Structure formats: structure tokens, C-alpha cells
Amino acid sequence: MFLAVTLALSAAGCGRAYKHAMQRGDTFARAGDWDAAAAEYERAVRIEPDEVEAQRRLAGARRKQSEARTAESREALSRGELEKALFFARDAVAFEPVNQEARRAYVEARAAVFKRAEELLASGHDDAALALARAARRCDPNDRDAAALEGRVLDRMATRAYDRAVKYAAEGKRGNALLAFRDVEAARPGFRDAKQRAEDIRRALEDELRFFLVIEKPADTKASGVSALVEAELLRWKGDSRARLVAATDHEPPPNAAGVRIQAAFDTIARGHDVATQARTCDYVCGTDRLPNPAYDAASREVDEAERRARAAEGNARRAKKIVEDARRALTVATNFHDRAKADEKRKDRELDQCRATHKLPSECKAEDDRLEDARRARRDAENREDEAKREVERKEQEHGDAQQKVSDERDAWERAVAVLRRTPTTVLVDRICTHNYGVELHTWTAATSLALRAHVLGDANPVTLPADPITTRATDETFRAESGRCVEVAAGDPLRPPSDGDIEAALAARAVEKIRGQVFVWYAGYVQSYADDHAREKAAGRIEEANEAWVRHQITGPGLPPIGR
Incomplete structure (x- = not known):
């Protein structure tokens, strides 16, 4: 029941969130803010992925976004803002891939970027050409033509920087030559001998x-x-x-x-x-004194404690022995009772056989049969009691054995403590x-x-x-x-x-x-x-x-x- 209520509340919460997202999307759509409208419709689709109406409105908002980006791309292209035109057209295609007008806008913007980059490269404006080539690569990292254009720009930059560096070096302008060789390395690492020549110029400048x-x-x-x-x-x-x-x-x-x-x-x-001058003090050994040995007192206390533990162990062993004797007497009683029960069972069995020998119908020996069954139950009970008495004797004998071992261990400990006490002097010499x-x-x-x-x-x-x-x-x-x-x-x-x-x-x-x-x-x-x-x-x-x-x-x-x- 609790799970059902929880699911119902969750569904109601999702329903309200979906409705609010759709309403906000409609509000933004009526205002012509298609970016905000698309964001709300997309939120509604995430809440209810199977709602066809949310998907339809999201597709409509995306179409409007694509149309707006296409128009912005053409306006930017007319103003000569080529990078903006390219990225607007890319977004237009991303919003609605089937929009042919957006695709044409992207092709036009891309062609304009490449054309302008070639013009800049030919006129020596390498940095501007490189910026356009890299913009094309950012727009589409898989654009091989953009990658090739960037490579040609960098090659041209490295070549021109290298030529500048050689010219500066010939004119004795070593600082400018060093910067130009570093520009070569920045554009194309490993280009010709630029790195070595830059290092040679740097060392020459350090000497200067x-x-x-x-x-x-x-x-x-x-x-x-x-x-x-x-x-x-x-x-x-x-x-x-x-x-x-x-x-x-x-x-x-x-x-x-x-x-x-x-x-x-x-x-x-x-x-x-x-x-x-300064007065100081130090300590030194100036003789010896004979004092009571603290180790002797400790050894003596250990002997007393060992003796106490040994006596306690002996008392436990005596009690364990008495318990074993009691258990054995109980076993003897149980064994006798079991023997009597077995004898009684045999007697009842013979009586049933005699009855069956003199009577033809089984019902005529029912009393003897019942007495035999009672005797069997009594024999089984007596047998169980005897088995339990045997197990109890075994347990008590084990406990008695453990107690005896404890007595032996404590006596050994006492003897060791006495030996230590005998070896320990009563006094010691102290510095x-x-x-x-x-x-x-x-x-x-x-x-x-x-x-x-x-x-x-x-x-x-x-x-x-x-x-x-x-x-x-x-x-x-x-x-x-x-x-x-x-x-x-x-x-x-x-x-x-x-x-x-x-x-x-x-x-x-x-x-x-x-x-x-x-x-x-x-x-x-x-x-x-x-x-x-x-x-x-x-x-x-x-x-x-x-x-x-x-x-x-x-x-x-x-x-x-x-x-x-x-």
C-alpha cells in the first residue's frame, strides 16, 4: 500500500513538472524566444519521454531556432563577420539537420571563410589567415580541408619567420632574429635548424x-x-x-x-x-651503598601467588574427582535400571508367546501385547538414561583430567618461582x-x-x-x-x-x-x-x-x- 501511494505521488509530481515545463515553453514561444522555448520543451521531453505533443513542440521550436540562426548567419556574412556567420550556420544545421536552407548557409559561410583565408595568406596576413583556419577547425574538428589550410598557413608562417630571422641575423639584430626563430618553433616545431640557430643566438647574446x-x-x-x-x-x-x-x-x-x-x-x-667565568655542576659516582633488593620482594610475592594458585587448582581437582565419583554411581544406577527393564521386556515377550500358543484369535492376547509394548518403551527409556549417564561420566572425567593438568602446571610454576627466589639476592649494591x-x-x-x-x-x-x-x-x-x-x-x-x-x-x-x-x-x-x-x-x-x-x-x-x- 505504501509503495502504491509513493508511486502515485511521484507520478503526480512528474505530471505537474511536465505541465509547467510545457506552459513555460508556450509562453516563450508566443514571445518569439525560441531558444528559451526549446529549453523548456526539451525539459518536458526528459520528464515524459513518450509524450508525442512535447516532442512535436520541441521539433517546432528547433525549426524556428534553425531559421533564426540561418538568418543571423547570412546577416553576419553580409557584414563580413565570417567567423560568426560560420558558427551561426553550424548551429542552424545542428538544430534542424533536414533544413536545406541552413545547409546552404553553412556551405556559403564555409566557402567565404576559406576564400578570405587564402586572400589573407597571399597578402602576408598570416595571423588573420590562421585565425580563420582554426575557426573552421573548431566549427568542425573533422574538416580535413580546414586542417590542410591550417597546415599551409603554419608552413607559410614558419617560412616567413625563418626568412625574417635570417635577415635580422645578417643585419646584426640578434634580438629580433631570436624572436623570429622562436616564432618559427611556435608555428612548426623542428622546422629546419631554427631551434639550434635560436640557441646559438641566445648564447651569443648572453656573452654580449x-x-x-x-x-x-x-x-x-x-x-x-x-x-x-x-x-x-x-x-x-x-x-x-x-x-x-x-x-x-x-x-x-x-x-x-x-x-x-x-x-x-x-x-x-x-x-x-x-x-x-661561569659556575657549573656535574654528577659522578663517588661510592656504593647496599640496599634491599626490590627484585627479591617481587620474587617472594610471586612465590606466594604461585602457591595460592596451586592450592586453588588442587581444591578444584578434588571437587572434580568427587563429581566424577557421583557420576559413576549414577551410571551404575542407570545400568541396573536398564538391566531390569530388559529382563522385564523378555518376560513380557514370553508371556505373549504363551498366550498366542493357547489362543487362536489375536484379540484374545491384546492385554499381553500391550504389556509387552509398555515394557519395550520402558526399556528404551532406561537405555537412553544409561547412555546419557555414560556421556556425563565421560564429560566429568575430562573435566577432572583438565583439573589435574592445571594442578601440575601450577605446581611447576610454583617450583620455577621458588627457583627464581633462591637465585635472587636479598640486597644489591647501588652507586x-x-x-x-x-x-x-x-x-x-x-x-x-x-x-x-x-x-x-x-x-x-x-x-x-x-x-x-x-x-x-x-x-x-x-x-x-x-x-x-x-x-x-x-x-x-x-x-x-x-x-x-x-x-x-x-x-x-x-x-x-x-x-x-x-x-x-x-x-x-x-x-x-x-x-x-x-x-x-x-x-x-x-x-x-x-x-x-x-x-x-x-x-x-x-x-x-x-x-x-x-
Whole structure:
């Protein structure tokens, strides 16, 4: 009943939804909104797939949609909006495949797209031709003519880009040549030797754009060791992610090279040495004490517990034995009762035989026959009771055997516990811990100098001297005397290990190099920005090739050229 009611309610709900969808479709149809009307009729068909009226109205709405898209396609074609015309015609055919007017509109729009693409290709407007070819492919991915047209456009684009790249390379416009070779790869990957030539130009540009850090030895320095270490470390610098094209050298850079010439000088190293004391403690073994052994108490408790479990097991075994004896007596009674029942059955059987021997009719021995049947039932009952008594004896004997095994197991456990107790000493020797107090000397060495950096950006008229920059370093060590017979950590002592002059100079040099590199990053960032400024200026002036040269150089020196296709 519940299922029937549920189905009825569900059918009623579907009926209302179908009716509402049809009504909304009719409303949109009267307003001429055939897209909305078709959507509602399609919803009604999904609700009631077998309703012929919904299918009929949906087909009518689709026909109207097809007619409208056909008209829009022809209007777009007349305006020269070829892509719109093509997609409108495609939709018109999809809405009503049998609409011959829609099919003619699609053929006309497609022909116009192909014709215009060929014209654009012939006039050198490759990008516009490619856009039309790809629009035709999006409209129909299986259109082989569209795929062939796209391939011819890409071949033409790759060829023209390759020719442009060769021309630019011959003119020394390596930035434009690199972009053109990348255009070749974007259009047709693997076209001729474009990829290799692009890589060669990129490496040549990186060599051209290297930013030189020219290191000059100062005429005089008060910290010559630091100065020599700084120079050696900077000369090993090959740039990093922040300044990829830095090249450090102590030779004259190539003519017209970009970079900066620096001369670093250091003041006399001011040294300091402070000593402080600190009290510390440590623990050590200073003797032994004899104490009660906790393991002996635990072993003793285990013996008592094992004895308790063994006694409980023995009591259970005694009770199980008594139960077995009771079960055996019950079996004897049942066996005797069974024997008597069998004897009684035999006697009743003989009496029936005697009766049948003296009487001719069976009815005359009915009493004897009934007594025999009663005797048989009594014998069967006695036999069942005897069998049950036998099974009960077997169960109780098994339980008694298990109890006996439990007694044996618990006695073994008790003996093992006694053996452990006998082996366990009553007392143990325990280490006595004492505290030792000792003093530590904390040594701190400091060193300070200042970096005077003279810089001359290559190409500028005059060098500049940056404000003196203080550089400091700090080292620490501790020491204490050796004391035998006390803590392990103080037995050998800790000798003082003061930093050497070389250690101090190396630490100061490392900080100086870090500061100089930071300043080089600033100069290099200005170098990168100069190409960005050149690009903006040339682009604003309409000098596209010069703007491209600056853009490529900015990308190579800074963020790096984006992947092909971006």
C-alpha cells in the first residue's frame, strides 16, 4: 500500500513538472524566444519521454531556432563577420539537420571563410589567415580541408619567420632574429635548424650582455689579508639567480662592456678579547651503598601467588574427582535400571508367546501385547538414561583430567618461582651519586674593520666612493682545567682554542664579500632596468625593431625568456 501511494505521488509530481515545463515553453514561444522555448520543451521531453505533443513542440521550436540562426548567419556574412556567420550556420544545421536552407548557409559561410583565408595568406596576413583556419577547425574538428589550410598557413608562417630571422641575423639584430626563430618553433616545431640557430643566438647574446665586475687592487690597505681573501672570493664568483650574467675579473673587460669597476680597501683590524667565568655542576659516582633488593620482594610475592594458585587448582581437582565419583554411581544406577527393564521386556515377550500358543484369535492376547509394548518403551527409556549417564561420566572425567593438568602446571610454576627466589639476592649494591662544582672561563674574541668601496660604473664619467661600511665578527670558546676522579666531562679538561689571525681575517672577508655582492646586485638591477626603460622608450616612439632588441636583452639579463608559445 505504501509503495502504491509513493508511486502515485511521484507520478503526480512528474505530471505537474511536465505541465509547467510545457506552459513555460508556450509562453516563450508566443514571445518569439525560441531558444528559451526549446529549453523548456526539451525539459518536458526528459520528464515524459513518450509524450508525442512535447516532442512535436520541441521539433517546432528547433525549426524556428534553425531559421533564426540561418538568418543571423547570412546577416553576419553580409557584414563580413565570417567567423560568426560560420558558427551561426553550424548551429542552424545542428538544430534542424533536414533544413536545406541552413545547409546552404553553412556551405556559403564555409566557402567565404576559406576564400578570405587564402586572400589573407597571399597578402602576408598570416595571423588573420590562421585565425580563420582554426575557426573552421573548431566549427568542425573533422574538416580535413580546414586542417590542410591550417597546415599551409603554419608552413607559410614558419617560412616567413625563418626568412625574417635570417635577415635580422645578417643585419646584426640578434634580438629580433631570436624572436623570429622562436616564432618559427611556435608555428612548426623542428622546422629546419631554427631551434639550434635560436640557441646559438641566445648564447651569443648572453656573452654580449655579460655584466663585468672588474676588481682592482687598492693602492694601500691596512688589512691586506682581508683584502686578498675578498679579492680571491670575488674572482671565483660566477653570478647566481639574482645576477645570472655577472663575470668577475681582475683584467680589463672587453671594449664597450657593461659592468662596474670596484676597489675595496679595509681599515686596520681592531681586536678585542673578553673573559667571563661561569659556575657549573656535574654528577659522578663517588661510592656504593647496599640496599634491599626490590627484585627479591617481587620474587617472594610471586612465590606466594604461585602457591595460592596451586592450592586453588588442587581444591578444584578434588571437587572434580568427587563429581566424577557421583557420576559413576549414577551410571551404575542407570545400568541396573536398564538391566531390569530388559529382563522385564523378555518376560513380557514370553508371556505373549504363551498366550498366542493357547489362543487362536489375536484379540484374545491384546492385554499381553500391550504389556509387552509398555515394557519395550520402558526399556528404551532406561537405555537412553544409561547412555546419557555414560556421556556425563565421560564429560566429568575430562573435566577432572583438565583439573589435574592445571594442578601440575601450577605446581611447576610454583617450583620455577621458588627457583627464581633462591637465585635472587636479598640486597644489591647501588652507586652513590655526588655533585661536583667547577668553574668555566668563557672567552669572546671580537674583530672589526671598515670597508671603503670605490666604484666606477663602466661608461660613466667619474667614479664614486661609497660611505664606509663597518664589518665585525665574533668568536667564542670556553676552557676549564682537567680533574681526575670526578665527572667524565671534566676528566680531560677543555683547553682554550683561540681563533687565529687567519680565522679572523677569513670571517671578516666573508662578511665583506656578502656586502659587496649585495651592492653588485643593486648595480646589476639597474643594468637590467636600463633595457626595460629602452624598450618602453622605443616602443612609445614606434621603433618596433629597436624595442624588440631591448625587450630580448631585458628578458635575458633579468627574468629569462618565457617558454615558446607564451
